Amino acid sequence: MSYRLQITSDGVLGRFANQLAAVGEKKAKQALQRAIAHTGDKAKTQVIRALTKQTGLKRDVIVRAVRIRKPSYDDLRYVMTTRGGDISLQYFSPRETSKGVSATAFGRRAVHPGTFMKAGWWPGRVQKDNWNGQVFRRTGNITRKGEGMDEFEKVDSGVVIPDQMVKGMTLAAWRTVAERDLANRVGHELGRMLGGR
Structure with missing residues (x-):
């Protein structure tokens, strides 16, 4: 465009x-x-x-x-x-919170529920080097045994x-x-x- x-x-x-x-x-x-x-x-x-x-x-x-x-x-x-x-959410000063990632798309800080930037369980979350600060959302069906937790997609901002x-x-x-x-x-x-x- x-x-x-x-x-x-x-x-x-x-x-x-x-x-x-x-x-x-x-x-x-x-x-x-x-x-x-x-x-x-x-x-x-x-x-x-x-x-x-x-x-x-x-x-x-x-x-x-x-x-x-x-x-x-x-x-x-x-x-x-x-x-x-559509620009990736990573360019909008993202911060991970327990409810999702908070970012400043369109000049306003907002939480995007269900999104994440780090791996692991709370409170011991870790930064993954090869994720490069990207923001992700899970796409797989999560089961009790943790299956489907490795299926996710990059989140765009809408800007x-x-x-x-x-x-x-x-x-x-x-x-x-x-x-x-x-x-x-x-x-x-x-x-x-x-x-x-």
Whole structure:
């Protein structure tokens, strides 16, 4: 699954038509490219901040998941993309309790009943090195003799970064920065070019 957010110059071309014509096509594209890149970087910062709160993931995980394509002279678009699926519960600061594993998916700590991270009986539970901090749920039928206790599956969180990026406070942060700052930045870049003539 993959989604993207983008900033283009479509909304500001009419407002700055005279100034864009005055600097010429080459400098106009350069001004738009700089303005879109600057505004896009500001929006990216806000999106990463909002996505961190919205998903409950650590900031470095979000930074690695988001890809940026900055505007070029020929393609005046700032594009932010991400892809991926349901993220494992292990990335949400899991802690094992007697009722199940407690984790912070969607920015809220909650207990997932029947899940576990360690092996053995309470209170002598032990960490298994090859489980790598994963969270599991039993899938087998447990009998009195302990049969079926070795059948389990990894538990996912329900958080999908591409879905979260295009809704809620993350999308609002992107739109707010893009709508608020792009026109001002285009005016700033054109002012530098016209003032320097």
